[in-house]
Amino acid sequence: MSSTTPSDSSVRLVFRWWVIILVAIVGVLCLVAPFLYDPFGSWQVITSSTLTNVGTTMTFAAVLFFLERAFVRRVAGQARQQAQEVVVEATADLREENRRLSAKLSDLSDLLEGADLRREQAREQAIEDFENEVSFDTVARLLETANDLNAIRHGTITVPAAADIHAPRVSIFWGRSYRQSALGEPAVELALRNDRRQIVRLDWTAEVPVQEAAREFDRRTRAAGLLAEADAIDFKVLLVNFRNAVSAATEGRSSSEAWPNGRVTEWLTDDWAVTDQGVEVRDRGVVIPVDEFPSLDVRGQSRRRKTHPHQRPDWVDDDFWTVVTTIVDAHHARGSRPSSGYAPTPYTSQTTPRLSKGVESSQ
Numbered sequence: 001m002s003s004t005t006p007s008d009s010s011v012r013l014v015f016r017w018w019v020i021i022l023v024a025i026v027g028v029l030c031l032v033a034p035f036l037y038d039p040f041g042s043w044q045v046i047t048s049s050t051l052t053n054v055g056t057t058m059t060f061a062a063v064l065f066f067l068e069r070a071f072v073r074r075v076a077g078q079a080r081q082q083a084q085e086v087v088v089e090a091t092a093d094l095r096e097e098n099r100r101l102s103a104k105l106s107d108l109s110d111l112l113e114g115a116d117l118r119r120e121q122a123r124e125q126a127i128e129d130f131e132n133e134v135s136f137d138t139v140a141r142l143l144e145t146a147n148d149l150n151a152i153r154h155g156t157i158t159v160p161a162a163a164d165i166h167a168p169r170v171s172i173f174w175g176r177s178y179r180q181s182a183l184g185e186p187a188v189e190l191a192l193r194n195d196r197r198q199i200v201r202l203d204w205t206a207e208v209p210v211q212e213a214a215r216e217f218d219r220r221t222r223a224a225g226l227l228a229e230a231d232a233i234d235f236k237v238l239l240v241n242f243r244n245a246v247s248a249a250t251e252g253r254s255s256s257e258a259w260p261n262g263r264v265t266e267w268l269t270d271d272w273a274v275t276d277q278g279v280e281v282r283d284r285g286v287v288i289p290v291d292e293f294p295s296l297d298v299r300g301q302s303r304r305r306k307t308h309p310h311q312r313p314d315w316v317d318d319d320f321w322t323v324v325t326t327i328v329d330a331h332h333a334r335g336s337r338p339s340s341g342y343a344p345t346p347y348t349s350q351t352t353p354r355l356s357k358g359v360e361s362s363q
Contacts, residue, residue, distance in 0.1 A: 123250050134239055136206045139188055140354055142246050143174040147346040151249035151263060153276050155346020158266040159241040161233040165269055165323050168229045169193055170238055177344035186353045190217060200224050241267055287313055293331050
C-alpha cells in the first residue's frame with residue numbers, strides 16, 4: 001500500500017497544475033473573444049469594458065493583498081500569543097513541579113537531619129543514664145546505641161579491667177547467641193580473656209544488681225585459680241573504661257573528622273584503640289595497620305604471626321609499645337573469624353528484648 005502513495009501524490013499534483021493552466025486559458029479566451037467576434041459590439045465599447053474589468057480586478061487584487069497581509073499578521077500574532085500562553089502555562093506547571101520537588105527534598109533533608117539529631121540525642125542520653133546509674137539496663141542500652149551505629153565490631157568490646165595497661169582485659173557483649181538460647185533469658189556477657197581465649201564468663205541478667213554481678217565475677221575468677229587477675233580487677237574502673245570506649249566509638253560514627261575512624265574492637269587506654277582499621281591513636285592516625293595483624297590459617301585454628309616486630313614510633317614508650325604489640329598479636333586480621341556454629345547477633349534498639357519481653361533492670 002505504501003508503494004502506491006508517491007504515485008497518487010504525483011497524479012494529484014499534475015491534476016492541480018492542469019486546472020490552473022486550464023483556468024488561465026479560459027480567462028485569456030474570455031478577454032480576447034470580444035475583440036474577435038462582432039456580436040459583442042464595437043471595439044471601443046469592448047475596450048472600455050475590458051479596461052474597467054482589468055482595473056476592477058487589479059484594485060480588488062491590491063485590496064486582497066493588503067487584507068491578506070493584515071490577516072496574516074493577525075493570525076501570526078494570535079499564534080504567537082497562543083504559543084506564549086502555552087509556554088507560560090507549561091513553564092508554570094514545571095515551576096510548580098520544581099517547587100513541589102524542592103519541598104520534598106527539603107522535607108527529606110529535614111527528615112535526615114532529624115534522624116541524625118535523634119540518634120545523637122539517644123547516644124548522649126544513654127551515656128548520661130549510665131553515668132547516673134550503672135545497671136544491667138544502662139549497660140545494655142549503651143551497647144544497643146553502639147550497635148545502632150555499627151560502632152563496635154561484632155557487637156563486642158574489650159576493655160582493661162583496671163587503670164594499669166597491663167591489667168586483665170574483659171570483653172562485654174549484648175546480643176543473641178547459642179549461649180543465650182541455652183540460658184533462656186537475655187543477658188549481658190562479661191568474659192575475662194587471655195590471648196583472646198575466654199577463661200571466665202558471667203551472664204549478667206536483668207534482675208541482678210551491678211554490685212552482685214561484680215561479686216559473682218570476682219568469685220568465678222578466683223574459682224578458676226586466677227588469683228592475680230582477681231586482685232588486679234577493679235570493677236568500677238572496668239565500667240569507666242567501658243563507658244569511655246563506647247562513647248569514643250559512637251562519637252567516631254558522628255562525622256568523618258571524629259576519632260576513631262574504624263569500628264572499635266578493643267580499648268587500650270585513653271586515645272588508643274584497636275579497630276578494624278588497625279591500632280588508632282587520637283591525632284596520630286593508624287600506627288599499626290590492620291593488614292599487619294596476624295591471621296588465621298586455612299583451618300581457622302592457629303594464627304600466622306609476623307616474623308618481624310612492628311615499628312615503634314619515636315614518641316611511644318618502649319614498655320607501652322610492647323604491651324600494645326602483644327595485644328595486637330592476639331587479634332587476627334580483618335575478615336578472619338573462626339567458625340563456631342553461627343555467629344552471635346548483637347542487639348540494637350530495634351531488636352532489643354529489654355522492652356518487648358519486659359526485661360528491666362533491678363533497682
